[in-house]
Amino acid sequence: MSQGGPRVRAHPGRAVVTAATVTLAVGLAACGTVGEPSDSGGITATKGGSMIGLLLPSSQSSRYETWDRPLIEQRIQELCDDCTVEYANAQLDVAAQQQQVDVMITKGVEVLILDPVDARSLRSSVEKADRAGIPVVAYDRLAEGPISGYVSYNNERVGVLQGEALLEALGDKADGAQIVMLNGSPTDPNAATFKRGALSVLQGKVKIGKAYDAPGWRSEEAHASMSSAIAALGADNIDGVYAAGDNLAAGAISALKAAKIEPLPPVTGQNAELAAVQRIVSGEQYMSVYKPYQPEADAAAAMAVALRRGEELDEIAETRVDSPTTKNVPAVVLDPVPVTVDNIKETVVKDGVYTIDQICTPKFRSACEKTGLIG
Structure with missing residues (x-):
């Protein structure tokens, strides 16, 4: 995996920080060209050869379409230039996500990154993927069933x-x-x-x-x-x-x-x-x-590419977790960061998640001046 950049390492209760996670803004500059939009929640694909599936649960929170999807797709393509990312969003519909897993299996994905709408209800789908020889990386939520890896925050x-x-x-x-x-x-x-x-x-x-x-x-x-x-x-x-x-x-x-x-x-x-x-x-x-999106996305992409290559996850995940159904799952567990009015500049602005201009629109300009975000 050395050709794809530094390995992602994790320790219990500590954040993963690598050279690839420092500048969100730079990484996202190229993200817009990675895949086609999927407003309907249907399967869409990026260009490439080997297929890695990505199933996200909803757009109720803006993070999934704005950050998680493009960052995961971008990192997978950096690590594996012949990989296709097959993508779908379940829009909080358990049955839709179960069907999306079936479609991924039928299309022949080699690895599946899954953020389950309902961890328990998706267990049978994870088992189905396992029977088809498709390892599953649980993303953000700990899916039940025989998962091969897990990435989330503490x-x-x-x-x-x-x-x-x-x-x-x-x-x-x-x-x-x-x-x-x-x-x-x-x-x-x-x-x-x-x-x-x-x-x-x-x-x-x-x-x-x-x-x-x-x-x-x-x-x-x-x-x-x-x-x-x-x-x-x-x-x-x-x-x-x-x-x-x-x-x-x-x-x-x-x-x-x-x-x-x-x-x-x-x-x-x-x-x-x-x-x-x-x-x-x-x-x-x-x-x-x-919860900085880049290290979580990087770790999931690194796991998926490693599994696609038949590699063990020990050098990516130095932590293990137990789900209700599976013990000793290789895991990357990251540290969250509190955000208050006192550290906006040092967190989401510094990491390039938002600019001052995005935050301090005319409606919030006076408040931004009072809090010192703008002079």
């Missing part, structure tokens, strides 16, 4: 960072404060881990007035749940909101604003989406968790 640490930030935002009012928890989708194994991490920090420090799941991570679910919490607890009795993701934060904030709650209580988030960063700048959202 998801319990994500929840810990969110919980710590919420306590920091509450300050002296944390003791006895009442919060609402808006957790992720019950079919997403990461959501349970985020929640566990958050509770390890919050339990015993604050009162959890209401807690809800958000099927499919949909913002409208968060809006409805937040509205219910306001009705049940009272508008003056919500001191903070644990939102597991940025789209859930958006739904919660819209419900809080609709109830004319001022000032808004601190709200957490995850994925450092552009709209979330702008909400952080404007003071509507307290924080998000940034």
Whole structure:
């Protein structure tokens, strides 16, 4: 694999950092030419020979189409110039993703990178791929079944960072404060881990007035749940909101604003989406968790190409994890980074995820000036 650049290495609880992960902006300059857009969620392919399948779960979060897909495709082509990337997006439809796996098997992909809509429901599809001799790399979520590798972030640490930030935002009012928890989708194994991490920090420090799941991570679910919490607890009795993701934060904030709650209580988030960063700048959202996309994409691409070549993953993945069905899976586990108004420049701007101009549009210019993002 030396011809493709430095190997991706991982240690438990530590981020993977390689020369290939430093400059997102440069890598993305070429990404637009890698594959054709797939608005319908159907299979699309890049040019090449050997086929590697890439199945992503949704476009509910902007990260998948904006970052994960182009970065994975770009890195695969850097490592394997005769590889074709076959791509599809399930748009949160389990049956569609199961069918997409079937199509990938029929088309003869040699490796499959899979971010499952529902880890348990996709188990039979992973087993089907395994029977067809197709190794599966679980991406971002730990798929069930006989997977060959796994790439994600330290998801319990994500929840810990969110919980710590919420306590920091509450300050002296944390003791006895009442919060609402808006957790992720019950079919997403990461959501349970985020929640566990958050509770390890919050339990015993604050009162959890209401807690809800958000099927499919949909913002409208968060809006409805937040509205219910306001009705049940009272508008003056919500001191903070644990939102597991940025789209859930958006739904919660819209419900809080609709109830004319001022000032808004601190709200957490995850994925450092552009709209979330702008909400952080404007003071509507307290924080998000940034999970640098490039090292995750690089590791998945490196695993897929290694498996396509029949190579072991030991030099890529120096960590092992257990899924509910498979033990000792070679894994790359990366460190997440909290983002608040104080470190936007040092995180998402420095890494080239967003420019100051993208963040500080006319609507947010005054807020950007107040926070020091622009002079």
